[in-house]
Amino acid sequence: MTAMNRSPHVPTPPLCEPVRRAVAGPWAIELLPGAAYQARYVATQSAIGFAFDSQRGRHAIGSDRVRPFAATANGLAFIPAGCDVFSESPAGGEYLRLVRSDGAPLVGDQAFNNRVDPPAIALAQQMRRALLLGTLGADWEGWALALAARANGTAAMPQKGTMTARRLRLLDDFIDAGLDGPLSVQAMAQLLELSEGYFTRAFKLAMGKSPHSYLIDRRLARARSLLRGSNLGLAAIAQACGFASQAHMATAFRQRLGICPGQLRDHGRAGRA
Numbered sequence: 426m427t428a429m430n431r432s433p434h435v436p437t438p439p440l441c442e443p444v445r446r447a448v449a450g451p452w453a454i455e456l457l458p459g460a461a462y463q464a465r466y467v468a469t470q471s472a473i474g475f476a477f478d479s480q481r482g483r484h485a486i487g488s489d490r491v492r493p494f495a496a497t498a499n500g501l502a503f504i505p506a507g508c509d510v511f512s513e514s515p516a517g518g519e520y521l522r523l524v525r526s527d528g529a530p531l532v533g534d535q536a537f538n539n540r541v542d543p544p545a546i547a548l549a550q551q552m553r554r555a556l557l558l559g560t561l562g563a564d565w566e567g568w569a570l571a572l573a574a575r576a577n578g579t580a581a582m583p584q585k586g587t588m589t590a591r592r593l594r595l596l597d598d599f600i601d602a603g604l605d606g607p608l609s610v611q612a613m614a615q616l617l618e619l620s621e622g623y624f625t626r627a628f629k630l631a632m633g634k635s636p637h638s639y640l641i642d643r644r645l646a647r648a649r650s651l652l653r654g655s656n657l658g659l660a661a662i663a664q665a666c667g668f669a670s671q672a673h674m675a676t677a678f679r680q681r682l683g684i685c686p687g688q689l690r691d692h693g694r695a696g697r698a
Contacts, residue, residue: 442653442689445556449565451527456556457520459650463513470524471531473576474502475549476538478518478646479597485511486536495594498642499633501545502538503576506530519646521549523569532577541633545575554683588631592617600643604667610636641677648674652690659686 442458459478479498485491487508496518504510525531548571555563599616600608613636614624628636644666651662660671668674678686 442649445559447556447563447565448526449569451525451529452566452569453524453526454552454556454565454569455522456553457517457522458653459519459646460517460653461515462517465511468504468506468508468510470528471506471533472504473523473531473573474504474538475521475545475572476500476502476518477520477549477553477642479593480514480516480518482512482514482517484513485509495590497539497541497590497593497632498639499541499546500539501542501549501572501576502536502540503531503533504536505534508536519553519649521552523572531573540576541631542575542578543633545572546633548572548575550681554681557689558683587617587619587623587627593631600640604643604647605665606667608640608667641681644668644674645677645681648678648686649689652686662686 444458445456447454459480476496477498479496481493481495483491484494486504487510489509491511494512498518548568552563552565552568552572554560555565596613596616599613610625611621613628614621617624619627625636628639632639634642648662648666648668651657651665655662657665659674663669663671663674666674668677675685675687678684678689682689
C-alpha cells in the first residue's frame with residue numbers, strides 16, 4: 426500500500442523535512458516526507474492519496490489478513506470512510522494526501538492504490554512543487570477537485586503488460602544498487618531481456634513516465650533522504666546519488682521541485698527547530 430495509511434494520530438520519528446500542509450475551502454492537503462511508518466486505524470473519512478516513490482512493507486486494507494506489499498511509484502490511491510487499515514514500511518515514501526475538512530464524503534466505496542494516471546501524476550507534481558515552495562496563491566481548491574475527479578473516475582486501470590510487478594521490483598533493486606553511478610536505459614532493458622525501444626514504451630505505460638525521468642526522480646528521492654538524515658555536504662550527496670556534479674543536482678532540484686537542495690535542508694532544519 427502507501428503512506429496514506431499513516432494515521433494522523435500515529436506519532437512518527439523526528440524528521441529534518443517537515444510535513445507540509447495547505448487548506449483550501451473544504452480541502453485539507455498534506456505532503457508527507459518519505460519516512461519509516463507504522464499505522465493502524467479505521468478511516469473516519471475517505472481520503473485520496475498519491476505515492477511519489479515506490480515502497481515495500483506489510484499491510485491489511487479492509488481485511489484482517491496482513492500481507493507483504495510492493496507499491497510502485499506515481500500511484501493514485503483511495504481509502505473509503507470506515508475502512509480498516511494496517512500498514513507499515515521500513516522506509517516509506519513521499520506521499521500526498523487529500524481529505525475533505527468539512528467531512529463531506531468522496532465518491533467511491535472501494536479502496537485502491539497503484540493506479541497510474543498521467544493527468545493525476547501531473548497534478549500531484551504541481552501540488553508538491555507548490556507545497557515545497559510554500560506558494561500561498563496556488564489554485565489549491567482547483568487542483569484538489571481535479572485530483573478527486575481522477576480518483577473518482579471509472580476508467581479501468583492501465584494494463585502493465587510486460588512490466589509485471591516482479592520485473593518492476595527487479596528494476597527498482599537494480600536502480601537502488603547502482604544509483605551512485607551512471608545507469609542507462611539500455612542497461613535497464615538488458616536486465617529485463619527486452620529491446621530498448623520496447624522496454625521504453627512498456628515502462629511508460631506502466632509507470633506514467635519515461636525510464637530516464639523515473640531515474641532522475643529516484644536520484645532526487647535518494648538526495649532528499651540524505652538531506653534529511655545525514656550531515657553530508659551537498660557535493661558528497663550529489664556524488665552518492667549519481668549526479669555529475671553538485672550543480673547538476675541543484676539544476677534537477679530546481680526543475681523538478683522548484684527549490685534548491687540547500688534551501689530544502691534549511692527549511693527542514695527551521696521546521697524541526
